[in-house]
Amino acid sequence: MSQFQEKTQIIRIERFASDIVRLTLDSPDITSLAQPGQFVMVRTGNSNDPLLRRPFSISQTSNGKHFQILFKVVGRGTSLLAHCREGEYLSILGPLGQGFRVDCQRTHCLVGGGMGIAPLLFLGKYLSRKCTSNPPLVILGARTREELDPLVNDFNELGLSVHSATDDGTLGHHGLVTDVLKGLDLGPNCQAYVCGPHPMMAAVHLLCKDRGYACQVSMETSMACGMGACLGCIVPVERGGYAHACCDGPVFDAKELLWQVK
Amino acid sequence: MSQFQEKTQIIRIERFASDIVRLTLDSPDITSLAQPGQFVMVRTGNSNDPLLRRPFSISQTSNGKHFQILFKVVGRGTSLLAHCREGEYLSILGPLGQGFRVDCQRTHCLVGGGMGIAPLLFLGKYLSRKCTSNPPLVILGARTREELDPLVNDFNELGLSVHSATDDGTLGHHGLVTDVLKGLDLGPNCQAYVCGPHPMMAAVHLLCKDRGYACQVSMETSMACGMGACLGCIVPVERGGYAHACCDGPVFDAKELLWQVK
Amino acid sequence: MASQVNGVDLRVSIGTLSLRNPVMTASGTFGYAREFMPYVNLHRLGAVVVKGISLEPRSGNPPPRIVETSAGMLNAIGLENVGVERFISDKMASLQGIPVPVFVNILGDTLDEYKEIAARLAGVQGVSGIEVNISCPNVKKGGVAFGTVPEMAAAVTSAVKAESTVPVVVKLSPNVTDISAIARSVEDAGADAVSLINTLIGMAIDSRSRRPRLANVIGGLSGPAIKPVALRMVYQVAQAVSIPVIGIGGIETAEDVVEFMLAGATAVQIGTANFVNPRASEDAVEGLAHYVAEQKLGSVRELIGGLILP
């Protein structure tokens, strides 16, 4: 297992919407090893408050040297990160976890909601290069156009067209990504890759189960270490007990998990 | 008692030497009330680590709108402050404490060491304006020229000449400010105003006592509140018990204090 | 903002005393209130607790008395105070001017001292309540803190209660195995309420000089660092007693106040946060009013013990 703890330089900061930021970090070591679906643990400050690192998906890589994280400001850690300056250094652990498992024989459908879109960009690029014969279908949802637009652009630049859905109808379908997914026939050989809010992933999983699609989901949990040491990051599994999102996941086969759908 | 808790904007940052910084802050409220020798309590960050405010002398005021603090980076709080950017806001409490007591009938001698020079600039300006008939004599000491030069300049701009002393002899006398003071005859009517490391203040106090000069000193102590509430900031006094540096001082008549000279 | 605050019912009761709202200030962190007048509209607070008063004046510990720690601070003030006589003659006058209830925090080395201070304070105008600090060492019992032995805690409570005409709050020490047992014993002894927690005993060392950072070697840990411990103890004690519980420990914001109330506190005290933000108490009252309004609660009292368990 090759992982690194590195001081990586921030070489670019992009701000989408008011609370969505993308950082491009310089790290050949992490970048060259990263697989779609893996994540990094980031120190967001230099003091003991906040104390713990924060997990972020690796959202894209380029030139084997740079990788990106894309995040929404939701609390103190992300707010500190959002205030960083280009040229500053961040302490990063990674790449961590088990990413998406890809089989080019299948048809691929990427379903992302909100910041769950982050890892799908990396996956989309990977699939469009590796499985050239069957480019993935992409369905993305977000609150509003402002949030989704730059990400849709990135997919378009990869040559992938996107089915969009927004909560407020400002872009694409006015509603949920599951509505969009329901309206598409993807054939029995479909592999869905899903990342987003838990209820969305649960809904997509049920839909896939119904239709006989395979479904991989990327799970968010509270993580202290990101590397299998604290046992904090559990997700209940179908066969009983728990799996650990940071080392058994974050990407799981949806049918191995226990879904407590209410 | 008028004091304020304010978000003040940093309008200028000057870096002297590698670890000495001067911030100019915009605060008409605090500036217009400030007296030489008073201080402010500054929040150095937005998190709970470091938790407490840090005390800094008001080092100069201008236009009744701006005041300055001059500090050396010695730990986390000062290092955070040193990394601030122009335009940012700092939460400040002030003006706090009892400043220097001035009687224009006397001859004045300012003795400052290291960052203890900070409040003397404000006092020098005040004296040179208020007691025009007898401009103060100024003796300043520091580790090295680099540290002292910009401050000597500031006194010169007030029209005051400075006797310098440096530990390494790179500016003025090679040695201590007390050596310089010893060599000067200031007459029985002299009032010394001293701020600097504790051993230096103790030495100047003894010299003044010997010669019959009056002597005011500005004391540094650990402070949690800066406003008389925590009772943390004590200095032992001659008559027994303690005084509180934040509200009875920081400026004290040296002979009221108990000096534990070893 | 103020308009939203008005009209929201924030009242709570401690014994026979009705407070405008649950936000008090903690002993030893708010001076004699006067110090905070430039920053706080005192009449917006629930109550004020003044620095601990002993029978005789105490000059306290030598310096350094204060050291910062991660998200907290240690203090070893050593209970510096003017003594109960000078407190009554010199400090009460200004305290009487304060438009909210004033609790006097008292402490002693012996049972008799507690009794005596309570007796002197009885009937003094402006004293709305007594808060008994039982974290002090009992000199007659080899320095074991009153607050660590149920019987001793109960004895102090009865002694003070017998002399007092105002509500008596007993302030519990967190440095114990079973804080609920202490709480029950002071309840049985007649306490009108309990407040908790006092500081955790801690220590700091300077690795360079190899010396303790406090002249007193050990001190009391306070601030956000201790909040999780305080919240847990409030939760446990609130289940163990039926008198009101006043929550203390690392409270900085209205959210913190809500958390302590959900855990079972009827009121709270803000301590160390006053040093960081002298307006912390008033800010918390405002924030609390907004919370109660926004959550459409009938009154703040609906929060008390309202934690929803999994």
Next chain:
Amino acid sequence: MASQVNGVDLRVSIGTLSLRNPVMTASGTFGYAREFMPYVNLHRLGAVVVKGISLEPRSGNPPPRIVETSAGMLNAIGLENVGVERFISDKMASLQGIPVPVFVNILGDTLDEYKEIAARLAGVQGVSGIEVNISCPNVKKGGVAFGTVPEMAAAVTSAVKAESTVPVVVKLSPNVTDISAIARSVEDAGADAVSLINTLIGMAIDSRSRRPRLANVIGGLSGPAIKPVALRMVYQVAQAVSIPVIGIGGIETAEDVVEFMLAGATAVQIGTANFVNPRASEDAVEGLAHYVAEQKLGSVRELIGGLILP
């Protein structure tokens, strides 16, 4: 850097075991060491303590199990582990490859369970020492933690000691009135060393959802926030017993290690800091070597209890 580290005498002893240096890793924060191989040269450490092992496998508490607090974190892992049998069959092989002493942390619900686990571990190759976690509730005594009653703590110690062929370290709970009394009783019962502190019991609440932030409601507080309490307890215990004391609680850096040793610790364990900086333990060893060299000490052992009092 490495050159300065070499030649500095950092060795310390725990019972019959000699450690290359005083820096150990704390149970539950370093996995089975394997996880840290990408970051740490394990052979640079003093010793490794593995996650607590019980007689039967445990799946632990439901999520969320972790919540961050000011300068600390609460965990309610619920002692998830594979049980002693699978530990021996599956985990020991890789632990045997580790070039430093391995302590196995054990826990139980009853005295018999402790005894049984110790018996199973006896003679297992690669087990250099046992660390007994006595912060667990004794189910036969209504859930009172073993570590809070001197007699119960002593009973667990004797039971484990009777079965063990390697040094037995008893890990003390800080959630007690008098930790020195517990330390003395486990010393009398034959413990080769004590380690402290385990986590402080704490709680966190979400004011919006009005629910506990941990599914288990309460959890254990660790990290820099608790360092002052840990340091104080180590100082007290080191004065109360003559067996080695292993200091734990909020240690992040070499300076922290020095502080704990000055307070009386013979060795230390780094816990939560491993999550923040997986190299924390190795960094601390390096920093400690520099400190010892710079301060021109004959060996690191000169620091033990070397606090200079005022």
